[in-house]
Amino acid sequence: MKQEVFDILLYLFENYIYDDEDLDPDEIEKELQSAGFNDKTIDKAFSWLDGLSAASNSDNITTLAHQHAIRIYTQDEMNHLDTESRGFLLFLEQMGVLDDASRETVIDRAMALDSDEMNLDQLKWVVLMVIFNQPGGEAAAAWMEDIVIDQMATQLH
Numbered sequence: 001m002k003q004e005v006f007d008i009l010l011y012l013f014e015n016y017i018y019d020d021e022d023l024d025p026d027e028i029e030k031e032l033q034s035a036g037f038n039d040k041t042i043d044k045a046f047s048w049l050d051g052l053s054a055a056s057n058s059d060n061i062t063t064l065a066h067q068h069a070i071r072i073y074t075q076d077e078m079n080h081l082d083t084e085s086r087g088f089l090l091f092l093e094q095m096g097v098l099d100d101a102s103r104e105t106v107i108d109r110a111m112a113l114d115s116d117e118m119n120l121d122q123l124k125w126v127v128l129m130v131i132f133n134q135p136g137g138e139a140a141a142a143w144m145e146d147i148v149i150d151q152m153a154t155q156l157h
Contacts, residue, residue, distance in 0.1 A: 005045045005114075006113060006115070008041065009048060009049070010125060016028070052129065055109065071103065073086060076111070080117060082117060085110075089127075097131070106123075109130060127144055
């Protein structure tokens with residue numbers, strides 16, 4: 001997934017995350033098309049979101065993640081997630097923001113982004129999207145949102 005798909009995900013997250021009403025995917029798609037995104041990119045973004053929803057509702061990732069296990073990254077994961085990003089995931093686990101299952105969901109969704117290498121800023125957004133999508137993750141999401149928004153404010157100044 002290239003930068004355009006990531007831009008769509010950020011746009012959707014920023015504009016629709018707090019909407020409790022049922023959203024019409026066709027209306028959202030039209031809005032994205034009018035913003036200049038092509039159908040293929042929009043489909044990839046919706047597919048990524050479907051994968052996030054499936055991962056959050058699946059026991060497969062929970063089954064794979066065992067408490068007190070050491071996470072060994074594959075070569076593909078290390079190529080996609082740099083040392084700083086992997087260190088950040090470990091930090092979030094140690095702080096209790098991510099558990100083993102949510103870490104695996106973050107890694108899964110990061111790998112689903114078809115970019116050459118994900119930077120730390122992008123990973124923080126993926127973490128935020130994953131946490132927001134999990135039931136009971138409100139406190140962790142608020143904490144993570146503060147990190148992301150504070151970082152954005154610092155970069156703007």
